[in-house]
Amino acid sequence: MATRNGIAPKTFSELSPIYRQPLFTLLDQSRKVHREHWGEEEGVQLCRLLSIKTGGCSEDCGYCAQSSRYDTGVKAERLMDLESILTEAREAKADGAERFCMGAAWKGVKEGEAKFESVLGIVRSVKELGMEVCVTLGQLTDEAARQLKAAGVTAYNHNLDTSPEHYAKIVTTHSFEDRLRTIRSVQKAGMSVCCGAILGMGETEDDRLKMLEVLCGFNPPPESVPINCLMPQEGTPLAGQKPVDVFELVRLIATTRIALPRARVRLSAGRAILTREAQGLCFFAGANSIFFGDKLLTIPNPDESDDRALLRTLGLAQAS
Numbered sequence: 001m002a003t004r005n006g007i008a009p010k011t012f013s014e015l016s017p018i019y020r021q022p023l024f025t026l027l028d029q030s031r032k033v034h035r036e037h038w039g040e041e042e043g044v045q046l047c048r049l050l051s052i053k054t055g056g057c058s059e060d061c062g063y064c065a066q067s068s069r070y071d072t073g074v075k076a077e078r079l080m081d082l083e084s085i086l087t088e089a090r091e092a093k094a095d096g097a098e099r100f101c102m103g104a105a106w107k108g109v110k111e112g113e114a115k116f117e118s119v120l121g122i123v124r125s126v127k128e129l130g131m132e133v134c135v136t137l138g139q140l141t142d143e144a145a146r147q148l149k150a151a152g153v154t155a156y157n158h159n160l161d162t163s164p165e166h167y168a169k170i171v172t173t174h175s176f177e178d179r180l181r182t183i184r185s186v187q188k189a190g191m192s193v194c195c196g197a198i199l200g201m202g203e204t205e206d207d208r209l210k211m212l213e214v215l216c217g218f219n220p221p222p223e224s225v226p227i228n229c230l231m232p233q234e235g236t237p238l239a240g241q242k243p244v245d246v247f248e249l250v251r252l253i254a255t256t257r258i259a260l261p262r263a264r265v266r267l268s269a270g271r272a273i274l275t276r277e278a279q280g281l282c283f284f285a286g287a288n289s290i291f292f293g294d295k296l297l298t299i300p301n302p303d304e305s306d307d308r309a310l311l312r313t314l315g316l317a318q319a320s
């Protein structure tokens, strides 16, 4: 059922029975797809994340510690200076990062703005270090996307986060359609799309599959799909959410692997509260990328040394 005639499932009605099979049957299928598309040699892509502009965001995303609407203890900062960013980027490269991802707590950027000009300069300088460069700056215009591509951006991260139906319950200051519009600008400009989800925001398992159905409709398909588990942030509306069931996470990763065989599936926020065994199962199901380093944007990530030890224990090589 997984890849009937080699054609990956795309619609909710195709994804749902795959997701709902007995877990081991689902894992058999995702392993098979993974081997066909990524070979026998397992590899995990290591990405480093840096918040280049933290806090003070105008948006009201109910999960986010960086929204100015909530009292979370995250203070609004200015855009980091180029030299400090380059110091972090050089360190990431020395630590073996393949991709350097920079995030900014903005609603979005437009061509001609001073802050956007600064970001273009930052991208050009980081690119010279010889890593893939990813940025996540909020909404884009077609022209801003074009200029980011010209500056050297490999991939633009802009998550759908949840289903179209659930999105309006989590964010009111922009819409699901706004997210799609930015993704179309990214594609038109020829950058790769990095687009994924957060699990654990009160959505149903069907909501997660509806989000995946939208991702499957992208043309070209997303190059990477971050799967975040909500890290509940004190002061935000979602502070009291229960942790995601590990087997639901594993099922979604396996179904994503089957539906988007060539995507880097990135096990993103939430690893700090997953056991080593749970993470091992996520890699087995098809996850093949992580953020490594002690911090994500504002929240903790596992210790880098623990991550290296885990990859060694599992015999997972660093992707090249």
Ligand code: SAM
Pocket (backbone or CB within 6 Å): 063, 064, 065, 066, 103, 104, 105, 106, 107, 136, 137, 138, 157, 158, 159, 161, 197, 198, 228, 229, 230, 231, 232, 233, 269, 270, 297
């Ligand atoms: N402002 C930009 C935007 O919204 O696209 C970029 C930064 S935003 C922090 C990037 C992503 O981080 C979000 O789309 C969401 O998936 C993830 N994220 C933010 N807070 C999170 C949390 N508390 N737990 C898990 N994921 C989170």
Ligand code: DTB
Pocket (backbone or CB within 6 Å): 049, 065, 103, 136, 157, 159, 196, 197, 226, 227, 228, 268, 269, 296, 297, 298, 299, 300
């Ligand atoms: C993504 O999907 N996950 C990363 C990256 N894209 C930018 C961010 C996850 C954690 C964000 C919460 C924080 O550290 O404040």
Ligand code: SF4
Pocket (backbone or CB within 6 Å): 057, 058, 059, 060, 061, 064, 065, 066, 067, 104, 105, 106, 107, 138
């Ligand atoms: Fe702002 Fe992005 Fe956080 Fe939403 S997720 S509040 S847009 S930084």
